[in-house]
Amino acid sequence: MNVQSALQQGTDILDRAAVGAPRLTAEVLLCHALHRDRTYIYAHGEDELPERAWIHYGRYLDERLKGKPTQYITHRQEFYGREFMVNEHVLIPRPETEHLVETALGHLKGKGELTVLDVGTGSGAIAISVAIESGRPVLASDISSDALRVADRNRQSLGAPVSFFAADLLEGVRPHCVDLLLSNPPYVPGGDAANMQREVREWEPHVALFAGDSGLEIYDRLLAGAEQAVKPGGRLMMELGYQSLAGVRELLAARWTDIDVVSDLAGWPRVITATLAP
Ligand SMILES: C[S@@+](CC[C@H](N)C(=O)[O-])C[C@H]1O[C@@H](n2cnc3c(N)ncnc32)[C@H](O)[C@@H]1O
Known part of the structure; x- marks a missing residue:
């Protein structure tokens, strides 16, 4: 042959x-x-x-x-121009998530020292890309220690100034210390599992995908934590799930101002940004 x-x-x-x-x-x-x-x-x-x-x-x-995704066979996925190691403990980074990196980099440009935290880092794709592209140290966390092991391998191989820690969302983060909070949280409603691609449903970690019946449960808890962890006047940037814009806007209404939405190349609302009201 x-x-x-x-x-x-x-x-x-x-x-x-x-x-x-x-x-x-x-x-x-x-x-x-x-x-x-x-x-x-x-x-x-x-x-x-x-x-x-x-x-x-x-x-x-x-x-x-x-049904195993090609990326879990080769253990590789490109993200923001770099090759990341992936395995079944982490979500395969998606090209749409590059919009969150772009938005964060636009915000950081020309600014002085800032504390940047990526919550739910998975493979480390967002934190590592932002750290390398902006030349700034970035903090990143995940609830999964298996995911953090993958992220740390990527940090080492790509030489990124990122420090990782294990936490349930913002648990243990000092009050009002974060200038820029980034997150691509789980946002799929549990009921959508049956309609998902088999590759995703059967192979990607459910902790990375699902967020209760509404798909808003992690956003809700993350925002409650962010209101404590972010500095007044600090910025929040989150990826949006399919159909989560209205629900997330509602969750932001009480404490957040300057709300902006960035659409992806297909025209879907993909990133929401907001400032914590003083
Ligand atoms: C959608 S994935 C995003 C992974 C990566 N940031 C990316 O964009 O490719 C969500 C991540 O959040 C983590 N996660 C889920 N629940 C969490 C929680 N309660 N606290 C911290 N991280 C959590 C998952 O382990 C997963 O790595």
Whole structure:
């Protein structure tokens, strides 16, 4: 079996099972099995596939057919131009979340020293990107110690000035010490599980996805904590779930001002920003 025919076979198998982007997925899995990049596959199409690579490739295809996301097979996902290590303990960082990073960087530009905290950091994608791009230290927390281990590996490999700690939301954070609070919290209503993609529902950590029946439970608790942890006049930036804008606006109404919403490329409200009233 040569490289080219292995690629074709993998593509056909994935295509028959209606896996999305079968050719690209087969390429990524074959590259992972060969420890090579895509240019190698095309330059060495006639080469015999080493037996070890063939065994690994077969296993990866089988895992993908069972619904495992490609990123949990390769343990990689690109975010804001960098490669993050991921595993089943962390949400796979999504491109939409880059809007939160952009918004945070816009706010930080030209400002002096500020305390920045990312709550529910998962792989560390937001905290690490903001820290590297802004050249500032960032604090980040998660309730999952397994997620924090992944985040810390990413911190080390990317050389980011981020300090992590384990906490239930803002528990233990000193009152009024945060200048900029960032979060992409869990926001999927429990009842939506049945309509989710199988890859997400069956493989991504439920603690990263679901937030009670309404999808607003974590926003509600996070805002209660933020009103204590953020400095008066400090800023909050959160990713919005599908259909969570109205509920989050209501939760912000009592204590937050200067509320702005940033839409994503598809036009959906994606990031909400607000200032804690003095
Ligand atoms: C939607 S994921 C976001 C992960 C990452 N920030 C990203 O954008 O890719 C939500 C994260 O919040 C964490 N989380 C859930 N409940 C939490 C809680 N009560 N306190 C702190 N973190 C929590 C989960 O473990 C998960 O890592």
